[in-house]
Amino acid sequence: GSVRVRAYSSSANLGPGFDVLAVAHTAYYDEVEVRLEPGTGQVVVESVYGPYASQAGRADTARRAVEELLKITGTDVSNHDIVLRVYKGVPPGRGLGSSGASAAAAVKAVELLLDLNVSDSILVKAAGRGEAAAAGSPHYDNVAASLLGGLTIVSFDKDGQLYVSRIEVDAWFALFVPKIEIGSSKTKLMREILPRQVSLDIAARNWGRLAMLIAAAMRGDLRLMGHMMMQDEIVEPIRSRYIPCYDTVVEAALEAGALGVTISGAGPALIALASSREDATRIAEAMTRSCKCCEIEDVKIAQTA
Numbered sequence: 001g002s003v004r005v006r007a008y009s010s011s012a013n014l015g016p017g018f019d020v021l022a023v024a025h026t027a028y029y030d031e032v033e034v035r036l037e038p039g040t041g042q043v044v045v046e047s048v049y050g051p052y053a054s055q056a057g058r059a060d061t062a063r064r065a066v067e068e069l070l071k072i073t074g075t076d077v078s079n080h081d082i083v084l085r086v087y088k089g090v091p092p093g094r095g096l097g098s099s100g101a102s103a104a105a106a107v108k109a110v111e112l113l114l115d116l117n118v119s120d121s122i123l124v125k126a127a128g129r130g131e132a133a134a135a136g137s138p139h140y141d142n143v144a145a146s147l148l149g150g151l152t153i154v155s156f157d158k159d160g161q162l163y164v165s166r167i168e169v170d171a172w173f174a175l176f177v178p179k180i181e182i183g184s185s186k187t188k189l190m191r192e193i194l195p196r197q198v199s200l201d202i203a204a205r206n207w208g209r210l211a212m213l214i215a216a217a218m219r220g221d222l223r224l225m226g227h228m229m230m231q232d233e234i235v236e237p238i239r240s241r242y243i244p245c246y247d248t249v250v251e252a253a254l255e256a257g258a259l260g261v262t263i264s265g266a267g268p269a270l271i272a273l274a275s276s277r278e279d280a281t282r283i284a285e286a287m288t289r290s291c292k293c294c295e296i297e298d299v300k301i302a303q304t305a
């Protein structure tokens with residue numbers, strides 16, 4: 001038989017949570033179907049289809065994520081191939097965790113297919129390493145959210161052990177997706193422009209805000225969560241310069257009642273936080289109206305996935 005798994009889009013960082021925090025949302029999803037065929041132990045992508053198939057390349061992240069999972073768990077399928085069919089519903093290159101969603105769906109599907117029964121942190125690790133194929137360096141924030149849903153925190157201890165935590169958050173989002181081409185290795189570029197070093201006082205302020213954001217999310221205090229989403233001093237000020245309509249759209253969203261607005265992942269998409277569908281709808285409309293300086297690819301209302 002075959003196993004089919006869905007993984008939702010996600011927004012990493014949420015302001016001060018660079019490479020640590022992400023939230024999964026129902027805006028978009030990928031699906032991966034896996035099956036075993038007689039073969040020689042290969043992982044093969046049979047087809048990539050769906051609205052964003054042509055922009056997604058050969059779904060290398062999904063394939064590599066599965067290879068990592070087999071390696072980490074020491075699984076041998078030597079007289080079989082693992083065949084993947086990838087549905088690409090998450091637009092790539094927008095900061096919406098597209099490659100992470102494929103990787104997440106793929107490792108989860110293979111875990112179920114082969115009855116591997118591994119921990120969440122092993123799935124996240126495998127999917128994150130697979131994602132490195134697309135982003136240039138592994139990061140685990142998007143894959144954690146896509147795999148587990150909700151608001152997720154990823155953290156490595158000093159020995160390199162990965163910890164993953166998930167927080168249930170009942171929230172609505174308006175996602176503003178501009179049509180800006182920053183090239184194929186967009187995440188890589190958007191990481192290269194960031195400072196290598198940060199002063200201790202800025203770092204301390206920033207992690208205080210991240211801690212406060214997480215505490216707010218745990219209490220269901222969306223107002224405080226949204227406020228803290230807008231307080232990053234390290235990454236957002238630099239990346240926002242690459243989004244031409246950033247100031248205008250953020251202002252419009254706040255005027256329409258957004259509790260917070262920030263760059264989604266490495267951008268250029270923006271994510272606004274709201275507490276109801278009505279608010280999210282109004283915010284999405286305001287963001288759409290405000291944008292005069294770039295073409296809009298999509299605007300979505302979503303809920304925490």
Ligand code: HSE
Pocket residue numbers: 012013018019020095097139141142187190191265266
């Ligand atoms: N945390 C990563 C970044 C996510 O902001 O570069 C990229 O998808």
